[in-house]
Amino acid sequence: MNIGEKIKEIADRKNLSQKLVGDLINENQQNVGNDYKRSSLSIDKLLTYSKALDHNFIQYYYNDEPFKTYREEEYKQWNEKINSLNEQLDQANRLISRQEETIQTQKDLISTQKLLIEALSDKK
Template sequence: MTINIGFIIKKVADDQNLSQSQLATLIDDVQQNVGNDYKRTSLKIDRIFQYSKALNHNFLQYYYNEEPYKTFRERENEAFLSEIKELKEQLEDANKTISLQESHIKTQQELIETQRALIVKLKG
């Protein structure tokens, strides 16, 4: 699948009501170059970065389903999911520990109250 990145950039700029001249100012270039970029199906990565920054839009996302980026992204997602799973397990363990500690504290408080009551009875 061919991605027409120039067309996509033009559409995003149009959706933001930005003229070629305004966008050129945002990327510190001239209007003619922006117009030429609109017609291109591919751009250098640093140019895509300029447009992404200027338009606050992730233009790289359109390449995520293309190889090798698709595989890279899948690997990253798998790594993130694995890390999330591990963190969830650690959180569950921490919550169990907290629950046990709270139960232990409650038992200790009850013991202290019982001992206080016994001391009062023994004194009185």
């Protein structure tokens, strides 16, 4: 993959001239043209182009090291966090269910007590 060609493709798709892209990233037209021919660029430069063209150019390196290992580790950490949050949610839902049962039992007791009070009042 030639990242420079990919940047040019995205710029062309957005109808942005080399000069306009240069203006967006504070580079001259010639430097942008040179970047279009390069097979690799620094991370800083990729981020600059990504922001200017609203396109994630770093994604094309996700399957290459060190990004691949980093993303796999990040994915693992996010999955662990998701699993932990799901467990917390399950616990909270179980607690809510028990509290709803307790509330219903208390309502039933209150109703029964009201009936008993009415029955006792009627006997007087």
